[in-house]
Amino acid sequence: MQRSEEKRWSYIAAGAVIITTWQILAYFVDSPALPSPCVVLLSFINQLDKIAVHMLISAYRVVYSILLALSLAVPAGLFCYEGRIDRFVAPFLYLLYPIPHIVLLPLIILLFGIGDLSKIFLIGMIVFFQILMATRDAARNIDAYYVYSLLSLGASRKDVYRHVILPACLPKILTALRISVGTAIAVLFFAESFATTTGLGYLIMAAWSKADYVSLYAGIVAMALLGFSLYMALEVIERRLCRWIRQ
Amino acid sequence: MAVLEAVRLGMIYPNGTRAIKDVSFSVEKGGSCTIIGPSGCGKTTLLFIFSGLLKSTEGKAIIEGKEVTSPPKNAALILQNYGLFPWKTVMENVALGLEIRGMKKGRARNAARQILERLGLEGFENYYPKQLSGGMQQRVAFARALAIKPRIMLMDEPFSSLDALSREKLQNFLLELWMKERLTMLLVTHSVEEAVFLSKKIVVLSPRPGRVIRVIENPMAGRKEYRSMEEFFEKCREVRKSVGAI
Numbered sequence: 001m002q003r004s005e006e007k008r009w010s011y012i013a014a015g016a017v018i019i020t021t022w023q024i025l026a027y028f029v030d031s032p033a034l035p036s037p038c039v040v041l042l043s044f045i046n047q048l049d050k051i052a053v054h055m056l057i058s059a060y061r062v063v064y065s066i067l068l069a070l071s072l073a074v075p076a077g078l079f080c081y082e083g084r085i086d087r088f089v090a091p092f093l094y095l096l097y098p099i100p101h102i103v104l105l106p107l108i109i110l111l112f113g114i115g116d117l118s119k120i121f122l123i124g125m126i127v128f129f130q131i132l133m134a135t136r137d138a139a140r141n142i143d144a145y146y147v148y149s150l151l152s153l154g155a156s157r158k159d160v161y162r163h164v165i166l167p168a169c170l171p172k173i174l175t176a177l178r179i180s181v182g183t184a185i186a187v188l189f190f191a192e193s194f195a196t197t198t199g200l201g202y203l204i205m206a207a208w209s210k211a212d213y214v215s216l217y218a219g220i221v222a223m224a225l226l227g228f229s230l231y232m233a234l235e236v237i238e239r240r241l242c243r244w245i246r247q
Numbered sequence: 248m249a250v251l252e253a254v255r256l257g258m259i260y261p262n263g264t265r266a267i268k269d270v271s272f273s274v275e276k277g278g279s280c281t282i283i284g285p286s287g288c289g290k291t292t293l294l295f296i297f298s299g300l301l302k303s304t305e306g307k308a309i310i311e312g313k314e315v316t317s318p319p320k321n322a323a324l325i326l327q328n329y330g331l332f333p334w335k336t337v338m339e340n341v342a343l344g345l346e347i348r349g350m351k352k353g354r355a356r357n358a359a360r361q362i363l364e365r366l367g368l369e370g371f372e373n374y375y376p377k378q379l380s381g382g383m384q385q386r387v388a389f390a391r392a393l394a395i396k397p398r399i400m401l402m403d404e405p406f407s408s409l410d411a412l413s414r415e416k417l418q419n420f421l422l423e424l425w426m427k428e429r430l431t432m433l434l435v436t437h438s439v440e441e442a443v444f445l446s447k448k449i450v451v452l453s454p455r456p457g458r459v460i461r462v463i464e465n466p467m468a469g470r471k472e473y474r475s476m477e478e479f480f481e482k483c484r485e486v487r488k489s490v491g492a493i
Contacts (some may be wrong), residue, residue: 145330148298148326150332151300152401153323156348163332164332185393244377
């Protein structure tokens with residue numbers, strides 16, 4: 001109880017420091033390109049209805065793509081525990097991961113159209129490689145003695161995945177997810193900056209083109225809030241799934 | 248009747264390393280046997296062959312009359328460090344073997360609870376291994392091994408990561424266990440005192456590739472007082488000589 005109380009205060013303090021720095025910067029820069037936080041906050045509240053709709057659409061796109069990537073990357077990564085599967089997967093991973101996937105956007109649009117699907121596919125693809133890389137590394141580094149210990153109890157291959165490989169990799173998967181949330185939001189902004197009239201990326205770009213800097217920052221604040229709530233959700237999930245690490 | 252039997256066991260790893268050569272010995276029902284030798288002499292390989300985790304390239308490992316080809320149901324394996332799963336609570340760890348063997352969760356937990364009580368671990372069911380001392384973790388490992396009601400215990404340096412005091416305590420604990428449960432034990436160690444205190448038969452292996460260079464009978468083992476008796480030290484000297492005389 002006391003610890004969660006402390007935690008809340010540290011978040012409030014960090015928020016206060018950021019807003020104060022912003023305010024000081026805005027004062028010294030003294031340009032419409034950096035409005036003061038009070039003005040932005042006011043505009044945020046005034047446009048809340050509109051922002052909330054775009055935020056929900058963005059959240060849907062990000063969450064959907066992360067879930068899609070997760071459901072494919074985690075099994076693929078876990079199976080890399082077995083050398084013969086890893087020998088097959090690793091070359092693909094190393095050849096395809098370093099490509100800047102964003103440049104495939106024209107192709108993706110050609111294949112999936114300009115709707116949500118191509119956005120989800122683009123974000124999902126980038127996040128997929130990040131999660132696969134982390135999961136594979138974790139699976140490759142599992143101490144063989146854990147597996148021996150389980151096999152000696154008469155375990156099947158399925159038991160090994162369920163009782164050793166998956167739980168042993170979970171902390172690293174969750175770390176990868178946390179990194180992926182950041183990436184996903186960055187890619188989301190890119191994907192929403194054209195050929196759409198919905199989402200926070202669109203909102204920001206539209207404000208920018210009208211030189212409406214206050215709305216632009218309101219959009220940025222909404223994006224920050226979206227990321228923050230995803231991180232909080234991940235914290236809750238981690239506390240549930242990886243209780244053994246925190247105790 | 249011999250419960251454990253090694254018949255001219257040999258092992259060459261796929262990379263060409265020969266770990267053991269022509270190893271034969273046997274352990275009687277209710278007996279205890281320690282394999283001792285310098286590090287890298289193939290002690291662990293030998294134990295892994297008996298646990299069904301490794302397949303020998305020569306000879307046979309026989310448990311209760313049957314050649315070992317997969318992990319035997321009547322034997323439990325205890326490893327030095329990593330036996331317990333850090334992501335499972337004490338209760339989950341101990342019940343795991345039973346659940347894997349198809350027992351319903353509730354029944355497995357009841358059985359596990361009884362064993363935890365017997366080993367003086369009640370009240371720690373919901374702890375994670377990390378929260379326990381080394382000695383207690385190893386006791387949980389024993390509880391998990393005993394939960395499956397084995398007739399044979401295979402142990403790979405079970406006390407090597409413990410400090411001297413907890414080590415002695417756990418050796419006493421194992422000795423009691425062995426007497427009470429009438430188990431057949433096969434233990435691997437590099438500690439001469441541990442071998443002499445715990446086992447009636449001591450198999451001395453040579454450096455790699457491990458071969459049996461001597462089998463020392465140790466009929467006095469099996470009492471806690473043995474540790475402070477003159478005969479104990481005498482036996483330790485004898486074992487040390489054959490280990491050192493290589």
